Amino acid sequence: MVSDTFVPVRTAILTISDTRTEETDTSGRLAVERLEAAGHPIAWKEIVPDDLHRVRASMQKAIDDADVDVLITTGGTGLTDRDITPDALEPLITKPIPGFGELFRMLSYEEIGTSTIQSRVTAGLCSGTFVFVLPGSTGAVRTAMDRILINQLDARHKPCNFPMLFDRIRGLVPERTS
DSSP states (O other), X not given: OOOSSOOOOOEEEEEEOSSOOTTTOHHHHHHHHHHXXXXXXXXXXXXXXXOHHHHHHHHHHHHHOTTOSEEEEESOOSSSTTOOHHHHHGGXXXXXXXXXXXXXXXXXXXXXXXXXXXXXXXXXXXXXXXXXXXXXXXXXXXXXXXXXXXXXXXXXXXXXXXXXXXXXXXXXXXXXXX
16 A cells, blocks of 8 residues: 555665775765655665675675665676676575666666666565665666656655555565455
8 A cells, every 4th residue: 555654764875886985985875865855764874895795795784684674786787797786686686676677777778878788787675675786877876766766765656666565575464365
């Protein structure tokens, strides 16, 4: 059921980069700014180098953290050897959300044309945590936040949104059967 009441979504932000620092992490900062402006608290923010095992460990930390509903990552979605973020996430996914990547690339095509094909943006439900893997560019993060995630993380968004699923995916409300 869609709510008439705002529900804050506790979010962790993970920037994957060998070169970004807190001062230069414009993409992570933009995600934080958009979420806070929408009323969502940031549980924590971290920068991790492009190392498969370290990235996966940080993702698992967010998935296991009872204070995190959503993990948003920036960086590491390209095609080079150092771009490992989707690969780090893959074994942690309980249910993939293919529509997120499809919609992102469609919207991104309007902005950057066929170059969007080089992005391996993805999303999945990992146990009870939604994880969204975004590119590292500030423009791509803006597209994802402003055109997809801010709406989908708002419990008032109709006809459906992610917060309306929290209780059911966590087993607090039984699934309906036909």
